[in-house]
Structure formats: C-alpha cells, structure tokens
Amino acid sequence: MTARLLDGRDLASHLRRELLHRVERLTNGDPDTAPRLAILRSGLSDAAALYAASLERAARSVGVEPLLLADETDALLRLMDGLNEDPRIAGIVVAQPLGDPERGRQLVERIDPGKDVDGATPTNAGWLARGEPAFVPATALAVIAILEAYDVPIAGRRAVIVGRSAVVGRPVASLLVARGATVIVCHRATRNLARETRRAEILVAAAGSPGLIRPEMVNRSAVIVDCGINAVPAGIVGDVQFATVAPVVSAISPVPGGIGPVTPMMVLRQLVESAERAASPRTSGAIISSTGTEPSMNASRSSVS
C-alpha cells in the first residue's frame, strides 16, 4: 500500500505566494507601510529560538516586517504595552517556551487580544472554546489547513488527538469539532492508547514523544498528521514512526516537512487578515475568520510507500 504524502513544504510555498500578493496589495508597493510582526523571546530555550527564527524568515518572505525582541521578561513586559499601542504593529507573538513559565504566562496575558496572531491569550482561547474562533494557535490551524488542502473529509469522521496542550491538542480538538468531526483527546492518563488510536480515521499526534505512534496503533484507512518536533541524535523526528507507519496508512504528514513549514504561514495569514480588516473601515471590528480557504493540493500526487 502507498500512503499519500501530506506535503507541508508544498502547501507553505502556495501560502507564501498568496500572502506576498496580499501584502503587496495592502502596501501598494511602499515597503514603509508593510505590517509589522513583533516576535518576543526570552531565556535560552532552543525551541523558542527556532520558532522565532522561522517566524522571522517567513515574515520577510511575504513582505511583513519582523521585529525581533529578545530580553529578560521584565523588560519585555514593559515593551508589550508600547507594542499594543503602536498602530504599525499588526501582530505580536511570544515565542514559547519561555525560561520562566509564570512570567511567560504574564507576558502572554498582556498581549492585546486584537494583535494576538498566534492565538495565545486566554481571551482568544475562550472564543475558540465557545466555537467562535478569533485568532487561533497557528499549529492547530496548520493541522486543519493541511487536511483541507489535501481534501481530507472532516465532517462525520472520527478524529483522535494524542496530546491536550493549550497550544496544540486542545485547539485542534475545538477546530475539528467545529468542522463536524467526532473527537477523542488522549493524554498520559488514557488507558490503552493503542485501542483509541486504532479507531481513528484522522489521527493527530501532538505528544512530543519521538516514535510514540507505531504501525500496530493505526488503522489502514487512517490519515495521520504528525505535529511532533523531537530532537534525537539522528536529527528531528515526529511523534510517529514514519518509516513503519507510512506503508500501512492512507495518508501521512512527514517530519520534517509537514506541519512545521505551514505553522509560520498560519501566523502570517492571521496577521495579514487582521491588517486587511484594519485597512478596510467597512469590515473592521467584524468577527475574525482565521481559517481562510486552502489552496487545493489535489494536483500534488506525491506518495510514500
């Protein structure tokens, strides 16, 4: 059997072209008016540094001006108020994890929810939980974007998510429920994880545990989306044992090259949508639609066996 490859690099480059075009329309060719994305980083976390760097690169690639601020959290807290009030700053992202989780929480809570383009604030998490999404965590949006771009049906499907974090597992669950999936969320207290994952028609792995999902844990018709980013001696791997699982499922996103490249594009899409609303007085203040229409990747037929 040959699994269809849900290629995030392909999707990200489609999204990049679309966003670049939209930013050009917004700025009318004047780079001085480009919307700005503030990226705040504190502490020495490698994961946060990598996320900040990938956002910075992605922002430049679509004509958005990144403003990278790295400092101790106290200084960042003071900076945040200025960023909230600055009309040129269209979006603010705090690259997680921060060295001190409690201070990280304070910093995130200080973001103006109207500029929270990575859906990190409790206000935006609340809107999402109510089924009225405003800004949504970008990785969760990337999961939906990749499923929709590859025409994976969601309504009526049984989806199983491994992981219940505020950044990935929970928001993915809310977005899938909103699209009509029947959703089961698993975690470390789940009894018999394999029994749950085998029933999944859509399986989203977001555990941060390298190779957790093995071939005997999946259904042959399953579509697998792997959000894991795990550094092991051999390099970066996902939460799914790709080499052994890919031959026995219908579709799978790889790591690297799956959700990873799509995530920064989701931050930027939310930022561009917000800047477009601000530039158009007739629609400003309207409920934010953060799940735009995906380019169809139907023509893309790559597969793995």
Ligand code: NDP
């Ligand atoms: P967290 O550590 O916050 O959450 C992990 C979740 O997985 C927890 O709910 C945990 O359960 C569950 N879990 C862990 N191990 C097991 C297990 N053996 N069996 C069942 N459940 C398990 O991680 P994040 O949600 O922040 O990230 C998850 C993964 O996604 C990581 O690899 C991270 O690097 C990656 N990531 C990728 C992004 C991207 O852009 N592609 C962005 C953000 C994260 P419990 O709650 O019971 O502890």
